[in-house]
Amino acid sequence: MRNITELIEHYLKQILQGSSEGSVEIQRSELADKFSCVPSQINYVISTRFTLEKGYLVESKRGGGGYIRIQQVNLPSLEAVQRHIQQTVGERIDQTAAEGLIYQLLEAEFITERESCLLKAAVSREVLALKLPLRDEIRAKLMKAILIALLAK
Structure with missing residues (x-):
């Protein structure tokens, strides 16, 4: 049995896949009721599983008519991915951001599961x-070199 965090993540990703716009608006309290959890659990899932590094833009509006909008950012072409890597990695990158970028490339099927595991181990x-x-700084140089080599295949 998967834990509540994974269930909520899977549910939101399923809704996103079914969305023609590539985005979804949810109300934190309604989602919390659906999964019989506290709204802070929804916040946790969104803040850890739906980050920019993982390929999502999240917009939140609080208050009575508040909502959370999650939008998937697609990487359309190899050139766009290479630009994204240069911008994301820069001169230095911490482990969390590096793993987020690896996850995003895996989800977009630019790298394989095996390549993802090797990259994570290397950095x-x-x-x-x-x-x-x-x-x-070394992690950034490694990421750029490995990803450029992998994506040039």
Whole structure:
């Protein structure tokens, strides 16, 4: 049995896939009622599973008629992906952002599950056992080099 976080994530992704606009508007309280959880659980799922690094834009409006809008950002072409990598990675990148980018590329099917696992292993803080900011700088260089090689295939 999956935990509540995974169930909520799966439900939201299913709604997004069925949406012709690639976005969905939900009310936090209604979703919390549907899953018999507290609204803060919905916040947790959205803030950890629907980030920009993972390919989602989230807009939130609080109040009586408040909503959360989740929009999937698609990476249309290889050139756009390469630009996105350059912008996202930059001169340094922390592990969370790196894993988010890897996840986004996997979801968009630009890399395979195996390539994703290899990338995560190569850029982990355990492997790059260096002090900050050097660790994030080396991670950025590794990410760019590996991704450019993978995407050039």
